[in-house]
Amino acid sequence: MEIVNHMKIKVMFYGVLLIMLISTQNSYAYLDPGSGSYLIQIIISLLLGILFSLIRFMKNIKTFIMQLFKKRSYKNDNDFS
Amino acid sequence: MTLVKDSSSFRDPSGFIFYHNGIVCRQINAIYRDHYDYFVNSGLYKVLAENRLIVSHDEISNMAVKKLDGDVYKVIRPQLIPFISYPYEWCFSQLKDAALSTLRIQKMALKYGMVLKDCSAYNIQFFEGKPIFIDTLSFEIYNEGQPWCAYRQFCQHFLSPLVLMSLADIRHGQLLKIYIDGIPLDMTISLLPIYKFLYNYNLLFHIFLHAKSQKYVRNKYTVNSKKYKLSRSGFCRLIDSLEAAVVGLKYHDNQTEWSAYYEELPYSLVAFQHKKQIVDNFLDMLKPDVVWDMGANTGIFSQIAADKGIRVIAFDSDPAAVEKNYIECIKASRKNILPLLMDITNPSPDIGWNSEERLSLIKRCKADTVLALALVHHLSISNNVPLSKLANFFKGICKSLIIEFVPKTDLQVKRLLSTRQDIFHNYTKESFELEFSKYFRIANKVSIKDSQRTLYLMTRD
Numbered sequence: 001m002e003i004v005n006h007m008k009i010k011v012m013f014y015g016v017l018l019i020m021l022i023s024t025q026n027s028y029a030y031l032d033p034g035s036g037s038y039l040i041q042i043i044i045s046l047l048l049g050i051l052f053s054l055i056r057f058m059k060n061i062k063t064f065i066m067q068l069f070k071k072r073s074y075k076n077d078n079d080f081s
Numbered sequence: 082m083t084l085v086k087d088s089s090s091f092r093d094p095s096g097f098i099f100y101h102n103g104i105v106c107r108q109i110n111a112i113y114r115d116h117y118d119y120f121v122n123s124g125l126y127k128v129l130a131e132n133r134l135i136v137s138h139d140e141i142s143n144m145a146v147k148k149l150d151g152d153v154y155k156v157i158r159p160q161l162i163p164f165i166s167y168p169y170e171w172c173f174s175q176l177k178d179a180a181l182s183t184l185r186i187q188k189m190a191l192k193y194g195m196v197l198k199d200c201s202a203y204n205i206q207f208f209e210g211k212p213i214f215i216d217t218l219s220f221e222i223y224n225e226g227q228p229w230c231a232y233r234q235f236c237q238h239f240l241s242p243l244v245l246m247s248l249a250d251i252r253h254g255q256l257l258k259i260y261i262d263g264i265p266l267d268m269t270i271s272l273l274p275i276y277k278f279l280y281n282y283n284l285l286f287h288i289f290l291h292a293k294s295q296k297y298v299r300n301k302y303t304v305n306s307k308k309y310k311l312s313r314s315g316f317c318r319l320i321d322s323l324e325a326a327v328v329g330l331k332y333h334d335n336q337t338e339w340s341a342y343y344e345e346l347p348y349s350l351v352a353f354q355h356k357k358q359i360v361d362n363f364l365d366m367l368k369p370d371v372v373w374d375m376g377a378n379t380g381i382f383s384q385i386a387a388d389k390g391i392r393v394i395a396f397d398s399d400p401a402a403v404e405k406n407y408i409e410c411i412k413a414s415r416k417n418i419l420p421l422l423m424d425i426t427n428p429s430p431d432i433g434w435n436s437e438e439r440l441s442l443i444k445r446c447k448a449d450t451v452l453a454l455a456l457v458h459h460l461s462i463s464n465n466v467p468l469s470k471l472a473n474f475f476k477g478i479c480k481s482l483i484i485e486f487v488p489k490t491d492l493q494v495k496r497l498l499s500t501r502q503d504i505f506h507n508y509t510k511e512s513f514e515l516e517f518s519k520y521f522r523i524a525n526k527v528s529i530k531d532s533q534r535t536l537y538l539m540t541r542d
Contacts, residue, residue: 029198029221029230030093036295037233038309043294044286045315048322 086150088437089203095218097150106141107159107217111152116195116221125193125220134186135214136160159217163371164394164446167439168202168238169257170421170429172403173246173332174411175212176254179205180239180327182212187320191313196223200235202263203439209416228311229319233295236287237263240326244288245269247330248277251400254422261433266292283326332404347455347493352532356485359527360452361385363483363538366525369449373479375425376456380406380418386452387418394448396423425456425474426464443478451479454536458487461508462497468507468516476520482539486513491533510535 087098095113099106109117120126129135138157168176179202187197197219204216238257241264245253249272256264270278270292278285311319346353364372364386374383377395379402386393395418397403406420423429428442453475460466475482487494488510489503498505514523521539528535 030095031199031230031234033228033230034233034295034298035301036298037236037291038228039298040286040291040294041228041232041319042309042311042315044290044322045311045318047286048318049315052318 088435089433089439091434093199093218094151105159105161107138107157108151108153109155109157109218111154113218114154117155117218119222120195120217120220123193123195125190125195126217128193129186129189129214133208133211133213134182134189135217136162136208138217157217159215162206162208162213162215163392164419165440166207166419166421167257167429168205168242169255170423171207171254172400172407172420172422173243173251173254174404174407175207175420176202176239176243176246177327177330177332179212180235180243181324182214183235183239184320184324184327186214188317190220191223191316191320194223195220196227196229197231200231200238202238202257207419210410210414210418225313226310228309229316232319233291234263235323236266236291239263240284240287240323241266241269243327243330244284245272246400247333249273251333251404254400258429258432261439266295281326281329283322283329287323287326334401334404348491348529348534349531352529352534355530356454356534356536357382357385359529359536360454360483363525363536364389364391364450366538367450367481367483367540369481371448372450372452373448374452374454375423376454376459377406377420377452378402380409380420382452382454383418383420384415387415391417393418395420396425398422398424398426425460426466447477448479450481450483451475453482453484455485455487455493457484457513458491458494458497458508462494462505468513469519472516472520475517476541480541482517482521482537484517484537484539485529486510486535486537488533 083100083102085100087100090098094110095116096107096109099108126135130137136159138159141156141158168179171179182205183197183200187200190196198221199216199219201216204214204219205212206215207213237260242254242257245256245264253264253272256268260268266288270289275289278289360382369386369391372383372386372391372393374380374386374393374395377383377397378399380393380395383393383395383406395403395406397406397420400422403420403422406418409415410418410420423442429439431437431439431441431444433439457468457471460471461468475484489495489498489505489508517523517537517539521541523537524540525538526535
């Protein structure tokens with residue numbers, strides 16, 4: 001019974017949190033922001049996020065390959081000594 | 082006691098500017114209370130004011146000021162900006178610096194949990210040679226998830242004109258005079274070939290795709306913009322991208338008519354040095370606080386006044402000349418010259434709501450002394466303005482005048498008349514002195530060595 005109550009409280013808490021997150025936020029902005037401008041800034045920020053993630057991913061790949069070559073050349077040097 | 086509301090400060094319900102016995106004050110309404118308190122208590126105001134990014138202000142007792150309108154929370158007295166200028170009077174780099182300053186303020190605001198609710202170019206003025214933000218009530222508490230409501234305004238007021246001035250024609254900045262809420266994005270893309278947007282993906286996003294998005298949504302009444310969410314990190318990426326877009330736009334010097342004026346002087350070096358000496362002496366006699374240098378070009382004579390600690394506004398109609406003047410002022414850290422774009426034959430008019438939102442040049446203020454050097458013949462000969470009208474114009478804008486008369490025997494005037502009929506029978510030294518004597522006393526006149534020109538010192542007493 002206690003466990004069920006505990007679960008209920010948890011569900012209620014996260015439920016309220018979720019509602020707060022998805023409910024509309026009030027702004028005191030007085031000028032017309034433009035629906036098209038709202039839409040495009042969401043799209044642009046997503047595109048930029050994807051772009052930067054790709055760039056970071058490519059950099060990581062490059063670093064990984066460079067390290068791989070360094071290890072191999074170190075191993076070859078040790079073979080000759 | 083006189084209380085007058087400012088004619089341009091009425092759109093924002095948070096408060097407005099008014100004048101109390103001529104002193105600029107700002108009323109903060111109760112609706113803005115939480116945001117203002119947060120702005121001050123969070124430390125954001127302090128850090129912006131210390132970095133001279135925003136005008137500082139004093140809180141004054143609102144009991145001393147009779148309520149003008151609305152539910153007063155507080156009244157503040159902002160720091161005075163000596164001369165108000167408008168974005169269509171700025172050169173390319175001034176507009177660019179104003180844009181970067183706005184974005185820098187937004188970045189700083191976000192660190193303290195606030196966001197700019199508007200990004201009008203009219204929120205920036207130039208003070209001591211640098212852009213400064215004047216709208217203290219622009220800041221509101223940031224709610225994560227809320228898209229940036231000022232994004233459209235930033236793109237139209239700053240990015241749109243900068244793109245056109247950099248990639249199409251430097252004179253496109255004048256469109257800001259017609260479009261008081263910034264240049265529409267669809268107009269910008271109609272004036273540029275699409276390949277120009279491919280050079281920089283930030284421009285592709287914020288101008289081209291932005292314009293298309295506006296068009297797409299325009300007639301769709303069922304769009305519910307309240308469901309759009311922008312995370313904090315997304316907001317930061319947006320601001321960084323806008324900053325990269327602005328930084329990437331460069332000024333291109335296409336050598337306009339007047340930008341190379343001082344590279345090949347129209348008179349000898351001896352004459353030039355003597356002219357500088359006379360202007361220096363005349364300024365010492367007058368001791369003005371404010372000088373307007375009209376037809377200042379790159380500001381060589383403005384610098385003579387500025388070196389004496391005089392505040393100078395250097396007007397010229399050539400955007401390249403104003404740009405050079407501004408860049409030189411930045412390099413030399415000159416705080417008391419403000420270069421501005423102004424065509425004397427068509428100066429900034431009254432525009433905006435009821436034609437009183439943005440004031441004409443003459444309504445804003447007047448000069449102590451005007452420098453009108455190598456100017457009269459261009460106005461009289463090239464623009465057919467009679468000397469009587471010139472004299473009447475100058476009398477309305479200054480208390481004293483340092484003015485150069487360039488006769489028909491001068492090479493420059495000969496060049497102006499070479500392709501046209503000489504209908505200027507009244508353009509003589511005698512007529513000049515007669516017309517100006519109707520409004521001014523000719524206190525001094527000196528013939529410039531090695532030239533046909535004469536410099537006059539005139540006063541209105």
